[in-house]
Structures are given as C-alpha cells and as structure tokens.
Amino acid sequence: MNTKIDLCSMALLKLGESPIQSLLDDTPAAQLGRTLFDPVIDALLASHPWHFATKNFELTKNNDGDFLLPTEILRVLKCSGEIIGNNVISPAETISVTAIVRVAPELFPSYFVSLAATKLAMEFCIPLIGEQNVFRMLAALYETELQSAKFIDSASAPTIGIQNFSLINTRF
Numbered sequence: 001m002n003t004k005i006d007l008c009s010m011a012l013l014k015l016g017e018s019p020i021q022s023l024l025d026d027t028p029a030a031q032l033g034r035t036l037f038d039p040v041i042d043a044l045l046a047s048h049p050w051h052f053a054t055k056n057f058e059l060t061k062n063n064d065g066d067f068l069l070p071t072e073i074l075r076v077l078k079c080s081g082e083i084i085g086n087n088v089i090s091p092a093e094t095i096s097v098t099a100i101v102r103v104a105p106e107l108f109p110s111y112f113v114s115l116a117a118t119k120l121a122m123e124f125c126i127p128l129i130g131e132q133n134v135f136r137m138l139a140a141l142y143e144t145e146l147q148s149a150k151f152i153d154s155a156s157a158p159t160i161g162i163q164n165f166s167l168i169n170t171r172f
Helices: 004-014 028-046 110-128 132-155 166-171
Strands: 054-060 073-079 082-084 087-089 094-101
Touching: 004 028, 004 110, 028 073, 028 094, 028 110, 110 132
Parallel strands: none
Antiparallel strands: 054 094, 073 094, 082 087
C-alpha cells in the first residue's frame, strides 16, 4: 500500500536523493512532490486505458437537461452522447459512460507503482539535480517500464471470445 510520500520518495531514490518524510516539508524535493504529483499521475493515468482505472457510469439528466460528467473522470473512453466540456448532450434519459478515473496511490497495482515512480523521477530530475544524462537514462527506463506495464495490464483483463461471427459459425 503506497502513499504519495512513498511514490515521491521512490522517485527521489531513483535520482540518488534522500527520501522525504512529508510533502509539507520546506525542501525542494517536497515542494516538487507537492506541486507535480497530482498532474503527473493524472496525465499518466489518462495516457492509456488502464484496466485498474476504468470505471463505468450510468448518468441521468441534470436540471439543465444535460448529463454532467463526474469530477473523478480523467478521460472518457466510450460515451453514447456528444461531450462538450464536462457535459454530455444526448436525447436519452440515461446514458452509459466508460472512463478512466483518478485512483488513489494506495490502489495502484505494483507494475504501475514502479512506472509512476520513474515518471515522477523524470519530472523531478532537471529541477532537482539538473543532469541531462540522468534524465535520458530515466526516459529510457520509463519507456521500457511503460511497455511492460501496458502488457501486464492488458494480460490481466479477461478475454472475451468472438461472439456470433458468421465465419466461425460456418466453420463449425
């Protein structure tokens, strides 16, 4: 079970820095963690349809006759209406939305923890230590971990067989 402080500390350790005890400390590392953690993790979550961060919503119309997207949504994957800002326009009375949502760090699977720590280390690198070579090394590590995490995430999803496909039905 990892917290924001744990992930920031892992990122700092990847940079050869000391871990932090609190995001409220008056140190450059704590200030970077406080400032960058949420936007970096939100962008990382939104960058891929992670199964652990996917959620289905059934929405009903609000008083304006539109559907309001929940604030936890980072990216809509599937929606039966037209999205305009945080509203969905549709003539239906209820709609289904599949989306990527914010997930607490405590709920991150292990393959995503390592990826998130490496991404944070990349973001902390230049402002904290200013080393281009370390940044390039972290970028290469991030790409490797990203591919591995995507593979693990996709392999953890249940497979759905092909249903009602005429060529398969004819064959059997």
